[in-house]
Amino acid sequence: MNGPNEENLKELFERFLNSKQARRAVEDVQKAEQILREHPAPKPDKELIADIKVKIARALPRRKVNAFRRIAYKIAAVAAALILITAISVKLFEKSSGESGKKIATTSTMPEIIWESDDTAANDANLATLTAEVEQIESEILALQLGENNGNGYKAVTELEMELIEINSDFWKG
Amino acid sequence: MAENDDLAPMITGCKKGAPECFSQLVDIYASRLFGYFYRLTGDNEVSDDLLSELFVKLVEKISSFKGGSFDGWLFKIASNIFYDYLRGKQRQKKLLEAQKKQLESNKQKAQQSDNDRIDKLQIQLKKLDVDTRELIMLRFYSQVSFKEIAKMRSEPIGTTLSKLHRGLKKLRELMN
Numbered sequence: 001m002n003g004p005n006e007e008n009l010k011e012l013f014e015r016f017l018n019s020k021q022a023r024r025a026v027e028d029v030q031k032a033e034q035i036l037r038e039h040p041a042p043k044p045d046k047e048l049i050a051d052i053k054v055k056i057a058r059a060l061p062r063r064k065v066n067a068f069r070r071i072a073y074k075i076a077a078v079a080a081a082l083i084l085i086t087a088i089s090v091k092l093f094e095k096s097s098g099e100s101g102k103k104i105a106t107t108s109t110m111p112e113i114i115w116e117s118d119d120t121a122a123n124d125a126n127l128a129t130l131t132a133e134v135e136q137i138e139s140e141i142l143a144l145q146l147g148e149n150n151g152n153g154y155k156a157v158t159e160l161e162m163e164l165i166e167i168n169s170d171f172w173k174g
Numbered sequence: 175m176a177e178n179d180d181l182a183p184m185i186t187g188c189k190k191g192a193p194e195c196f197s198q199l200v201d202i203y204a205s206r207l208f209g210y211f212y213r214l215t216g217d218n219e220v221s222d223d224l225l226s227e228l229f230v231k232l233v234e235k236i237s238s239f240k241g242g243s244f245d246g247w248l249f250k251i252a253s254n255i256f257y258d259y260l261r262g263k264q265r266q267k268k269l270l271e272a273q274k275k276q277l278e279s280n281k282q283k284a285q286q287s288d289n290d291r292i293d294k295l296q297i298q299l300k301k302l303d304v305d306t307r308e309l310i311m312l313r314f315y316s317q318v319s320f321k322e323i324a325k326m327r328s329e330p331i332g333t334t335l336s337k338l339h340r341g342l343k344k345l346r347e348l349m350n
Contacts, residue, residue, distance in 0.1 A: 016332050025339050032342030036314050039295035041209035052229045056196045059233040
């Protein structure tokens with residue numbers, strides 16, 4: 001086997017060694033490769049070569065089937081990915097729609113403490129009391145505005161306001 | 175070393191699944207690849223098996239050859255097959271037994287002049303570590319450039335040169 005390739009070995013070795021060392025390295029390589037050339041390996045049997053050719057002929061149709069299978073698997077994988085992406089998208093869309101509906105509910109006028117409470121009866125009673133008191137205050141304010149409390153209007157309004165604040169704070173404390 | 179231009183029509187034919195093109199490649203490369211496997215395993219039967227495995231693998235992999243040095247690409251597959259073979263526990267055991275047998279029979283054959291030279295090389299090659307032996311055989315049988323070998327082995331060219339130089343120097347000393 002002559003000249004494995006057209007490489008300039010000396011030039012190659014000189015990239016790592018000085019000129020003298022590179023020359024010696026090239027000699028080492030050439031002499032060792034000469035030994036390999038002088039000791040050729042056995043050749044493969046003709047029967048083996050014939051057998052390999054038969055094996056190749058057998059493997060060729062299998063390769064076509066395998067290629068078809070690979071294409072089929074790829075198509076199946078792409079289809080599965082598309083289905084999965086579509087399913088996830090639909091799910092996400094539904095979720096985001098649901099979340100916007102919830103936002104509307106939380107901005108309603110119902111106090112959160114009552115909304116989340118399980119004691120419906122007590123809450124209803126509290127609400128009834130609050131409503132009654134607010135109505136009473138309303139009528140008293142109206143009476144004051146109409147001048148029905150004998151000229152002591154300013155003090156009465158202040159008292160009413162204080163009462164309103166007190167009721168309100170009592171209510172929210174539960 | 176087969177030129178890529180000469181090989182191009184054969185490779186194209188192989189990609190299309192033409193058996194005669196594969197046959198041509200077998201005729202061109204079988205000797206060198208067999209020599210490569212034989213020098214690494216020291217066993218005729220194992221070399222036969224590995225050579226068959228290589229060409230069957232070539233049928234499967236030819237479509238993945240995208241150009242460049244075909245020799246380098248083919249010997250890379252051969253190298254992988256050799257290392258896979260070594261990795262197989264059972265096979266490794268078999269190799270050791272085969273090597274033992276080989277060494278014994280080689281000693282007996284050592285008297286005969288012609289065979290003596292061949293066997294002597296095989297005996298001395300066994301004294302090198304697998305990696306160095308593989309590198310020497312890859313260089314000798316694949317006939318690809320050092321640059322290509324370094325690329326195949328994923329190591330710097332300086333490392334490849336240094337390993338090969340040391341290995342060949344040691345082989346020379348052993349042979350002398």
